Amino acid sequence: MAEAAGPDLAAAVTLLGAAVVAVPLFRRWGLGSVLGYLAAGLAMGPFGLRVIGDPEAMLHVAELGVVLFLFIIGLEMEPRRLWSMRRDIFGLGLAQVLLCMALLAPVGVALGYPLATSLVAGTGFVLTSTAIVMQMLSERGDLSRARGQHVVSILLLEDLAIVPLLALVAFLAPGGAEPLTGGERALAIATGLGAIALLILAGWYLLNPLFRFLATFGGREVMTAGALLVVLGSALLLQAGGLSAAMGAFLAGVLLSESTFRHQLEADIEPFRGLLLGLFFLAVGMSLDLSAVAADWRLILLTVLAYTALKSLGIYAVARLFRASHPEALERTVLMAQGGEFAFVLYAAALGVGLIDARGSAALTAVIVLSMVLTPLLLAAHDRWLRRPPQPDDGDAEAPDGLQGSVLLIGFGRFGQIAAQVLLSRGWSVSIIDTDTQMIAVAGYMGMKVHYGDGARLDILQAAGAAEARAVLICIDRPETATRIAQVMKAEYPLVPVLARAFDRAHALALVRAGVDFQLRETFESALSLGARALDDLGESPEVVEQVLEEVRKRDADRFAAQMTGDLTSGRDLLLSNLPDHLRDAARAAAPDRLAQAMQDTGRS
Known part of the structure; x- marks a missing residue:
């Protein structure tokens, strides 16, 4: 029984190998990837090593x-x-x-x-x-x-x-057949x-x-x-x-x-x-007739x-x-x-x-x-x-429609909508991407433009303009995905500021380790505002309320820094300092190890 003919894997591997070698070299020499593909195709074509004998068939594909x-x-x-x-x-x-x-x-x-x-x-x-x-x-x-x-x-x-x-x-x-009649041309x-x-x-x-x-x-x-x-x-x-x-x-x-x-x-x-x-440029290079080029080199140079x-x-x-x-x-x-x-x-x-x-x-x-x-x-x-240094009036181009710059916002839920309002109110252009089709439809009814896309994919971030963004805001409510977006952004675009919504303290720690420039736990400031209003209704003076808020923020920041360095004992003491004396002493005596383990496992509050 005759063996079925399979694809020419040797030719495919050789062609891909030539492209993989030639393109990086040409880009390193400052000549661009297009010339690298052309050179690889020329080397592999019928006027080079003859790995591919029919470049026209490849050109059509x-x-x-x-x-x-x-x-x-x-x-x-x-x-x-x-x-x-x-x-x-x-x-x-x-x-x-x-x-x-x-x-x-x-x-x-x-x-x-x-x-x-x-x-x-x-x-x-x-x-x-x-x-x-x-x-x-x-x-x-x-x-x-x-x-x-x-x-x-x-x-x-x-x-x-x-x-x-x-x-x-x-x-x-040029017409290869009989000329068209008026009716045929109209049709x-x-x-x-x-x-x-x-x-x-x-x-x-x-x-x-x-x-x-x-x-x-x-x-x-x-x-x-x-x-x-x-x-x-x-x-x-x-x-x-x-x-x-x-x-x-x-x-x-x-x-x-x-x-x-x-x-x-x-x-x-x-x-x-x-x-x-890239395959098209390879095929163009393979189709290049070196004998014709050699015969017409004077005409080519003159042209x-x-x-x-x-x-x-x-x-x-x-x-x-x-x-x-x-x-x-x-x-x-x-x-x-x-x-x-x-x-x-x-x-x-x-x-x-x-x-x-x-x-x-x-x-x-x-x-x-x-x-x-x-x-x-x-x-x-x-x-x-001939080049002169940039003149003082050769500054940045004005953004269209009076917009100051572009911000990429990932996630247009209840958190992202409020953040977008703040930016838009000052005339900043905001590009928004989300994967919730229902939310996208709602945004359309509100007259806002939200693009569908997964912000954790590098190709989506590139298409959305992350490289040119003045800032990137991560506002989604999925901690793992938000952390992955932060890691991708900081790995690929380390100079772009990244600001992120954190689900809880453990997520905030993960975001900081991923390199974000700013993170905020989604309930922290709202909880402080609620507590401040409660103190106000209970008759505390505005000065006392503000002092209490500052103390809570400072203790939280100190505890966060201690957890970042792995100093769980200091973090535990900072947490217990919020409690009244009799409850703090009882907690230390009863379960110091369990408390420290709970802080390590959950990282909440």
Whole structure:
């Protein structure tokens, strides 16, 4: 009996090994993970060690990574966020993209290529590498500054532009069959618009109820399956309507960008997106024809120089036109002069519809790779000879809508609601996550936005913006989960202040050991207030009441400190000091060991 053919595990292991080695090395050298994937793919492909003989088959599977990538981008296109940054996004960003397209498109025409091919080739280079630029802005501490926010706005516009650009590639594709009649063209347009309308209606009326049902009655893996179903189903719907799968995923993300479940969806999709997008870049690297690159090296070098120079001119001109200073305009030019990841997506689409051939795709891929390699070198030269220290007026960017900053609040029960009111009353923006779907619905009726998510998961915290938060408040009523959240926060984001609600004294001790900056037992201050009111009603003077409260707080703090150091005897004596003399002496004589053991076991009061 013939043995059934199984998966090629040796090839899979070799490919993963190459990626695991190459990506960390390239990131350590400051060249980014994208170039690491490309290098690993090149080494493993038919023009390297020939571990993989058919990169085209892998490329078709890996294109799912692009679909998931566009869904994540859609989730970040929250209409309110776009509106608050509208001037920079649709003014500065659009001006830069259009001017650079106008400057770069003639390069291909001058080299003898058709206008449509030249337009796609130049447009691909216009799209900056988001991964490289965001990493460099973060390393330089510029993300929160005004100049960094301008760059982020341009990147957002470029991310948004990939959807119409993919549609443009399909429109420019040479017709391989008989031309469509007027009726057929009208039917095709109506089908596409109908698919978009159906997706929008489903997004408005079905998606939130679906995820609310899954969150209430399903498990974590069911939520993940639901997220993948929505992404791939949206992509399939628009693909059936004659549009691109990427556009379907993007629209689904936009429709869910203000959903309660946004952070959970982003966290569930992120691992699949990262793996498949890395596989896409591996496949691009494997598809790179080194013989074609070697044959056209003069043309490739000339194209890199021409594209980089013209794009730099466009970036600098737009920056100055929008009143950026010369140093800021120059730094933005150096940061954004390269091509980016979306160029590979655009060129792969153009290759698929026949706008460029395999040799042209290899040459253009080499152009993008070389420009990305040059970026860290150009930036290092700029920082050494041209960069000036930040000026006094180059402070933090103003937060939109007059908000002072962002606070992440985990748990929107009776405790979290009161804490949120205090922050909101002073104009602080508050991001809230909870897993109680009923409480989320109640918050919606109150006009507040609460996102569904498990705050103990690092990916949820990342999606909710924990790294950029000015403070994190843990307000949930489950001690073990609260402690785990504190441990994750302090392990991953040690500089972010963490304030936590403690269930009792034992939980408070655990939170302090986890590294929280402040903890408060949920009943401590309310019990003190009740006791103070009782003293007042019994006729004690306000001065005496305040003195008693201060003494109780001090004894409690001393006892807490003693328990933190493990000095149970001192803690026991501090506790007994609250009792009248005859009860204190009786307790010491009767059961000193039992009292100490009880304090160690329960830690309550």
